[in-house]
Amino acid sequence: MTRTIITGGLVITASDELRADVLIEDGRVVAMATAGSQQWTADRVIDASRKYVIPGGVDAHTHMELPFGGTFASDTFETGTRAAAWGGTTTIVDFAVQTPGHSLRQGLDTWYAKADGKCAIDYAFHMIVSDVNEHSLKEMDGLVEEGVSSFKLFMAYPGVFYSDDGQILRAMQRASGNGGLIMMHAENGIAIDVLVEQALARGETDPRHHGEVRKVLLEAEATHRAIQLARVAGSPLYVVHVSAEEAVAELAAARDKGLPVFGETCPQYLFLSTDNLEEPDFQGAKYVCSTPLRPREHQAALWRGLRTNDLQVVSTDHCPFCFRGQKELGRGDFSKIPNGLPGVENRMDLLHQAVLDGHITRRRWIEIACATPARMFGLYPQKGTIAPGSDADIVLYDPHAEQVISAETHHMNVDYSAYEGRRITGRVDTVLSRGELVIDRREYTGHAGHGAFIPRSTCQYL
Ligand code: URP
Ligand code: ZN
Numbered sequence: 491m492t493r494t495i496i497t498g499g500l501v502i503t504a505s506d507e508l509r510a511d512v513l514i515e516d517g518r519v520v521a522m523a524t525a526g527s528q529q530w531t532a533d534r535v536i537d538a539s540r541k542y543v544i545p546g547g548v549d550a551h552t553h554m555e556l557p558f559g560g561t562f563a564s565d566t567f568e569t570g571t572r573a574a575a576w577g578g579t580t581t582i583v584d585f586a587v588q589t590p591g592h593s594l595r596q597g598l599d600t601w602y603a604k605a606d607g608k609c610a611i612d613y614a615f616h617m618i619v620s621d622v623n624e625h626s627l628k629e630m631d632g633l634v635e636e637g638v639s640s641f642k643l644f645m646a647y648p649g650v651f652y653s654d655d656g657q658i659l660r661a662m663q664r665a666s667g668n669g670g671l672i673m674m675h676a677e678n679g680i681a682i683d684v685l686v687e688q689a690l691a692r693g694e695t696d697p698r699h700h701g702e703v704r705k706v707l708l709e710a711e712a713t714h715r716a717i718q719l720a721r722v723a724g725s726p727l728y729v730v731h732v733s734a735e736e737a738v739a740e741l742a743a744a745r746d747k748g749l750p751v752f753g754e755t756c757p758q759y760l761f762l763s764t765d766n767l768e769e770p771d772f773q774g775a776k777y778v779c780s781t782p783l784r785p786r787e788h789q790a791a792l793w794r795g796l797r798t799n800d801l802q803v804v805s806t807d808h809c810p811f812c813f814r815g816q817k818e819l820g821r822g823d824f825s826k827i828p829n830g831l832p833g834v835e836n837r838m839d840l841l842h843q844a845v846l847d848g849h850i851t852r853r854r855w856i857e858i859a860c861a862t863p864a865r866m867f868g869l870y871p872q873k874g875t876i877a878p879g880s881d882a883d884i885v886l887y888d889p890h891a892e893q894v895i896s897a898e899t900h901h902m903n904v905d906y907s908a909y910e911g912r913r914i915t916g917r918v919d920t921v922l923s924r925g926e927l928v929i930d931r932r933e934y935t936g937h938a939g940h941g942a943f944i945p946r947s948t949c950q951y952l
């Protein structure tokens with residue numbers, strides 16, 4: 491039996507901040523006590539003085555190796571989970587993909603195989619349902635039993651991942667019966683494709699037009715429609731990557747009615763804007779993702795939504811494509827730029843900076859980045875907190891360290907950083923995953939294959 495003590499730090503969870511020592515045995519937290527009050531013996535003592543002791547981050551939205559736009563997201567499960575650990579995230583929930591014409595089973599097995607033996611930290615899966623039919627609807631029940639209890643549907647990307655309203659309603663009805671959580675990409679993709687075609691016909695080919703055609707109104711309309719369909723089906727709804735003030739208003743109105751509707755936003759919408767999409771010399775392609783970056787005025791509404799709990803989760807939607815050779819596929823036609831941004835390594839730091847900037851409190855930082863995503867996706871209290879019985883997924887965070895985010899120093903397998911040059915106060919010092927040191931005082935000590943698949947229960951807010 492291995493015993494570790496973390497001593498002298500400020501333990502921060504979603505509910506408390508206390509000076510406490512933490513005792514870990516065989517990968518789990520077994521006790522916590524007022525700092526210095528216990529004379530525990532241990533094989534290893536980790537000094538956390540002047541550091542925060544926080545739960546490892548839970549990033550509930552990643553796309554390692556996602557096939558998209560004729561290429562693949564550039565982080566593998568190996569490189570992406572290692573980078574996640576460097577950034578203080580100890581669990582990811584990645585999206586397995588059903589290919590149209592194939593079963594959910596085939597898609598999920600492909601993702602099990604991609605991740606198996608590769609991950610530095612623990613992982614779980616959601617399932618992207620891109621072919622809603624009698625067979626795949628039935629399969630959803632089995633996946634919930636297997637611990638893959640959430641299903642992403644797309645109102646966008648006709649001909650790729652898109653489902654029509656009838657298919658969405660059927661999937662929601664199925665989820666209302668089996669306890670699954672429907673995750674929605676809420677953009678009116680049919681209308682967007684018309685606007686894309688018209689923009690290209692006018693010769694508007696630059697990355698900034700990606701933001702212009704994917705209109706706020708078409709995010710708000712789809713969010714509203716998804717909520718109404720969920721009401722008809724009697725199912726809960728989680729809207730992913732919310733970027734527009736008007737979409738937050740739809741979520742807030744639904745929640746004010748007491749509906750089980752939840753919303754996630756991402757660092758790119760909180761820290762970046764259409765100014766980035768407008769960067770010259772095709773550099774704007776680095777910031778092409780969907781939903782798109784919005785004018786910076788939307789950021790205040792997103793921060794407000796996070797404070798008022800109209801938005802509950804910040805995930806990354808980590809979906810990196812290198813500028814060279816991948817984003818460049820869209821030179822001369824913005825619709826061919828693979829959609830997605832890197833960020834799995836940056837989320838905890840950016841949100842810590844948001845604490846210092848006065849947007850959120852320290853406990854809310856932990857709530858939106860660790861505890862709520864764990865509860866939302868049936869992982870709590872194994873993940874997302876520090877408490878007796880929880881996995882010892884723990885980060886020692888130095889709140890005083892200064893860093894400058896850069897592709898020169900990051901660990902993600904992508905040739906640019908969306909946050910290049912940004913100064914952050916705070917940095918991950920040490921990371922434990924189930925009691926094992928993955929990062930030890932800024933040195934990587936983890937290994938591929940340590941990370942295990944974690945079957946999830948259903949949403950714990952219902
Ligand atoms: O642009 C994005 N978000 N790429 C990843 C796929 C998705 O829609 O989440
Ligand atoms: Zn999406």
Ligand code: ZN
Pocket residue numbers: 551552553807809
């Ligand atoms: Zn995504």
